[in-house]
Amino acid sequence: MIEAAPRRRGAALFQPDHHMRGIFGIPTAALFGQLVLGLVNGCFYAMLSLGLSIIFGMLNIINFAHGAMYMMGAVFTWIALAQFGIGYWWSLLLVPLVIGIFGIIIERTLLRPLYKLDNLYGLLLTFGLALVIEGLFRYRYGVSGLPYSIPESFQGALNLGFMFLPKYRAWVVVASLLVCISTWLVIERTPIGAYLRAGTENSQLVQAFGINVPAMITITYGVGVGLAGLAGVLAAPATQISPLMGSNLIIVVFAVVVIGGMSSILGSIVTGLGLGLIEGMTKVFYSQASDTVVFFIMAVVLLVRPAGLFGKER
Amino acid sequence: MKLRWIGLGALLVLGLIAPFFVYPVFLMKALCFALFACAFNLLLGYTGLLSFGHAAFFGTAGYVTGYAVKVLGVSPGLGILAGTLSAVVLGFIFGNLVIRRQGIYFAMITLALAQLMYFVFLESSFTGGEDGIQGIPRGRLLWVINLEDDRKLYYVVFAIFLFGFLLIRRTIHSPFGQVLKAIRENEPRALSLGYDVNKYKTLAFILSAGLAGLAGSTKAIVFTFVTLTDADWHTSGDVVLMTLLGGMGTVFGPIVGAFSIVTLQNQLADKVGSFVTVIMGGMFIVCVLVFRRGIIGELGALYHRVIGDRQF
Numbered sequence: 001m002i003e004a005a006p007r008r009r010g011a012a013l014f015q016p017d018h019h020m021r022g023i024f025g026i027p028t029a030a031l032f033g034q035l036v037l038g039l040v041n042g043c044f045y046a047m048l049s050l051g052l053s054i055i056f057g058m059l060n061i062i063n064f065a066h067g068a069m070y071m072m073g074a075v076f077t078w079i080a081l082a083q084f085g086i087g088y089w090w091s092l093l094l095v096p097l098v099i100g101i102f103g104i105i106i107e108r109t110l111l112r113p114l115y116k117l118d119n120l121y122g123l124l125l126t127f128g129l130a131l132v133i134e135g136l137f138r139y140r141y142g143v144s145g146l147p148y149s150i151p152e153s154f155q156g157a158l159n160l161g162f163m164f165l166p167k168y169r170a171w172v173v174v175a176s177l178l179v180c181i182s183t184w185l186v187i188e189r190t191p192i193g194a195y196l197r198a199g200t201e202n203s204q205l206v207q208a209f210g211i212n213v214p215a216m217i218t219i220t221y222g223v224g225v226g227l228a229g230l231a232g233v234l235a236a237p238a239t240q241i242s243p244l245m246g247s248n249l250i251i252v253v254f255a256v257v258v259i260g261g262m263s264s265i266l267g268s269i270v271t272g273l274g275l276g277l278i279e280g281m282t283k284v285f286y287s288q289a290s291d292t293v294v295f296f297i298m299a300v301v302l303l304v305r306p307a308g309l310f311g312k313e314r
Numbered sequence: 315m316k317l318r319w320i321g322l323g324a325l326l327v328l329g330l331i332a333p334f335f336v337y338p339v340f341l342m343k344a345l346c347f348a349l350f351a352c353a354f355n356l357l358l359g360y361t362g363l364l365s366f367g368h369a370a371f372f373g374t375a376g377y378v379t380g381y382a383v384k385v386l387g388v389s390p391g392l393g394i395l396a397g398t399l400s401a402v403v404l405g406f407i408f409g410n411l412v413i414r415r416q417g418i419y420f421a422m423i424t425l426a427l428a429q430l431m432y433f434v435f436l437e438s439s440f441t442g443g444e445d446g447i448q449g450i451p452r453g454r455l456l457w458v459i460n461l462e463d464d465r466k467l468y469y470v471v472f473a474i475f476l477f478g479f480l481l482i483r484r485t486i487h488s489p490f491g492q493v494l495k496a497i498r499e500n501e502p503r504a505l506s507l508g509y510d511v512n513k514y515k516t517l518a519f520i521l522s523a524g525l526a527g528l529a530g531s532t533k534a535i536v537f538t539f540v541t542l543t544d545a546d547w548h549t550s551g552d553v554v555l556m557t558l559l560g561g562m563g564t565v566f567g568p569i570v571g572a573f574s575i576v577t578l579q580n581q582l583a584d585k586v587g588s589f590v591t592v593i594m595g596g597m598f599i600v601c602v603l604v605f606r607r608g609i610i611g612e613l614g615a616l617y618h619r620v621i622g623d624r625q626f
Contacts (some may be wrong), residue, residue: 113603120364121602124558127551128598135591242462246499251547255426258419268414288437295430299411302423306414 031284032163032293036281039273040169040238043176044070046272047231050180051224053262054187057200058220061111061122064244066134067250069099069225073232075137076242078146083103092233100222100227107221112214126250144289145240156239166303172234180269196220255298261311271309317400317617320564325479329472329535338468344576345475346533351568352482352555353525358554359563360486361518362498366421366550367428368526370408371401373545374431375459376534377526380447381440381536390453390461393476394531396544402432402520413512418617425547432545446541448605451532469534474532483565486519494518527554558601561608568610 055063076095080086086094106129114121149166159163188191199206199216207213213286237246253272260271275294283290301309332341341505350372357363369437379397382388388396435441452461461467485491493514496504504512534540543549552575559579560571575594582590601608 005397056418062422082370110599110603117606118362120362120421121606123364123366123418123421124554125599125602127554128595131551131595132592133595135589135595137588139589139592178446249549251425251429254422255429257424258415258422291433291437292430295426295433296425298423302411302414307566308415 002024008136026027029163034280034284035277036173036278037164038277038283040172040276041279042087042229042273042276043173044235044249044272045175045253045256045276047257049183049226049268049272050183050226050265052253053265053268054183054227054255055198055221055224056194056262057272058203058217059107059115059122060119061114061126062119062254063221063224064123064126064250065106065133066126066228066253067117067130067248068130068226069228069242070232070235070249071137071246072102072148072227073247074148074236074239075141075146075243076229077236078148078241080237081148082146086161088233088237091145091236092230095233096230098228098296100185100226103225104218104222107218108227111221118135130250132244135249141171141243143242143244145242148236148241150237172238175234179227183227184265184269223260236300252294255294256300257299259294260309261308262308267308267310311312318565325569326476327567328577333465333468335483337429338464340576340580342468342536344469344573345471345575346405346529346555347556347570348572349475349478349532350526350529351553351560351572352479353529354553355520355557355562355564355568356482356485356494356525357518358500358565360491361494361515362501363519364421364516364548364554365424365519365522367408367424367426367431368522368553369547370424370428370431370550371404371523371526371529371534372549372553373435373540373542374404375401375530376439376540376544377435377447379531379534380450380540383453384447384450385440389455390451390535391455393533394528397531397534398524398528399411402528403526405520405527406516407494407524408523409516412519413516425550428545428547428550432542432547435542435545438482441540441542444542446539447534448539450538450540452535454540461535471532471536476527478528479569482525486565490514490517506533539555555598555601556615559597561607561611561614564608564610564614566611567608574609602611 048070050068052063055061055066073095075097077088077091080091080095081088110125110129111122114125154168154171155165158170185193187196195206195211195216199211199213203213203217235241235245255270256275257268259275260267262268275297278297279290279293282293289296332528350368354368357365357402375397376401377397379390379393382396383393385388408424408427411418411427415423436443436447452467454460455470459466459470461470486494493509496507496509497511497514498605501511531543533544556567556571556575559574560569561567578593579590582593586593605612
C-alpha cells in the first residue's frame with residue numbers, strides 16, 4: 001500500500017495550504033491529496049483484483065502468488081535500472097512481459113497437474129509459491145525499501161487551483177484506468193474475449209468447438225500475472241519497493257474481491273477504485289481505521305449482500 | 315480399531331516420558347502447535363473448509379490470557395479459560411460471517427478477517443502494539459501446582475493437549491463428526507438428506523476456533539509473552555502446512571506435522587535465518603504436488619496395501 005510518500009528529490013507532493021478554507025476543519029489540499037492517494041491505491045486494487053478474477057474464471061484457482069508477482073514487477077523495475085540501466089519506459093513494457101513468461105512457466109509446470117483436484121490445492125500451491133518468491137527476494141534484497149525515482153517527464157506537480165496534483169500520481173491513475181478499460185473491452189467486445197468468457201462458463205464445450213483450451217488457460221494465467229507485474233512497475237516510483245510489499249496488499253485485494261464478487265470484470269474495477277477512495281477518506285477523518293476499513297466493509301457486505309456487490313450466487 | 319488404540323497408547327507413553335529426554339519448553343511449544351493443528355484439521359480435514367485465518371483465534375486467545383493474567387492478575391487457569399472463551403466468541407462471529415459465502419471464498423474471507431484482527435491488535439493499547447505483552451507471570455495452577463517449574467508446567471500442558479485432542483477425536487467419531495464428513499464428501503447430498511449444513515459448518519468452525527484459542531492461551535503461559543507474530547498470517551500458513559504435511563483428515567497427522575515443522579524451524583532458524591520461509595514454501599509446493607496424503611496418510615495407505623486392515 002502506498003503511504004503518504006516520503007518526500008523525494010524533485011517530486012513536489014501536495015502541500016497543505018493553511019490559508020485555504022477547509023471542509024470539516026480539514027484543509028482542502030490535504031483532503032484532496034489523500035483522495036488522490038486513495039485513488040492511486042484503488043487503481044492497484046482494481047488491476048490486481050482484475051487479474052485475480054480473470055485467472056479464477058479460467059483456472060478456477062485463487063492465485064495467492066498474485067501479490068508476489070506484483071512485488072516482482074516492482075523489484076525487477078528497480079533491478080533493470082540499477083543493474084542494466086534500463087529506464088522506466090522500457091520497464092513498463094519489458095517487466096510485465098518477463099512476469100507473464102514466468103507465469104506461463106509456473107502454469108505449465110506447477111499448476112497444470114492440479115486442475116483435476118479440488119481448487120483448495122491451487123490456493124495452497126500458490127501460497128507456497130508466494131512464500132518461496134517472497135523469501136528469496138527477502139534473502140537477496142532485505143526488507144528495507146529500494147529507491148526508485150520518478151521518471152523525468154512526471155516530476156513535479158500540476159496546480160489545479162484547489163490542490164497540487166503530483167504528475168506521477170495522475171499518470172498512475174490514467175495508465176491503470178486505460179489498462180483496466182482495455183482489458184474489459186478485450187474480454188467483452190472481441191472474439192478472443194468471447195472464447196475466454198465461453199471457456200469460463202464451460203471449457204469442455206469450448207474445446208469441443210476446436211479451440212485449444214489448455215493454451216488459452218496458459219495465456220490467461222500469463223496475462224493475469226502480467227497485469228500484476230504491470231501494477232508493480234507503476235508502483236515502483238510511487239512507493240517503497242520492498243520484498244514484503246505484495247503480501248499485505250494481496251490480503252486487502254482478497255477482501256476487495258469478496259466485496260465485489262469475481263463474476264463481473266467491471267464490478268472488480270469499480271469496487272477496487274471505490275474502496276481505494278474510501279480508504280483515502282478514512283485516512284483523513286479517522287486514520288487509525290484506515291488499515292481495517294476495507295475488512296469492515298467486507299464484513300458488512302457479507303451481512304447485507306452475501307454474494308458481493310456485483311456477484312451472482314452460484 | 316486396534317491400531318487406533320495402539321496409537322493413543324503410544325502417544326500417552328511418549329508424552330509422559332518425553333520431558334526426561336527432550337527440553338520441556340520445546341516440547342510444550344510443539345504440543346501447543348499440535349493442538350492448534352488438530353483444531354485446524356477438524357475444519358480442513360473433516361469438514362473440507364480451508365480457513366486461512368486461524369491465527370486470529372490463536373492470537374486473540376493469547377492476548378486475552380496475557381492481559382487477564384498480567385494486568386488483571388487472575389490465575390493462569392482462569393486466564394486460559396478466558397482466552398479460550400474469547401476465541402469461541404470470535405469464532406461465533408467469524409463463523410456466522412464466513413458461512414454466508416460458498417466455496418473458495420471461505421479461505422479469502424477468513425484470511426481477511428484475521429488480518430482485521432491483526433491490525434486491531436497492532437493499533438490497540440492493551441496489546442502493547444509492536445512489543446506485545448511481555449512478562450506474563452506463570453503463577454500457580456489451583457494454588458498448588460507451581461508453573462514456574464518447566465517440568466510441572468509440561469505435564470499441565472500435556473494434560474491440556476490431551477483434553478483437546480480427545481475432544482476432537484471424540485467429535486470426529488461421533489454422529490456429529492459423521493455429518494461433517496458427509497458435508498466434506500458431498501455437500502448438496504448432505505443438504506438433501508435434511509441436514510442443516512450451515513449449522514453443522516458453523517458449529518465445527520466454533521469448536522475449531524475455541525480449541526485453537528486453547529492452544530494460543532496455553533502458549534502465552536508457556537512463553538510468558540504474546541506478540542503480533544501469534545496473530546500474523548504467517549502463523550495461519552504454518553498451521554496449514556503442519557496439517558498438510560502430517561496428513562489432513564487423519565487423527566494423528568497434525569501432531570506429526572506440528573512436531574516436524576516446529577523441530578525444523580528450531581533447527582533452521584539460526585542456520586539459515588529468513589531463508590526458512592523459502593523452505594516452508596517449497597514444502598507447501600512439494601506436499602501439494604506429490605505428497606497430498608501427508609506422512610500419516612501415506613503410512614496408512616502403505617499399511618492398507620501390506621496388511622489390508624480396513625479398520626485403520
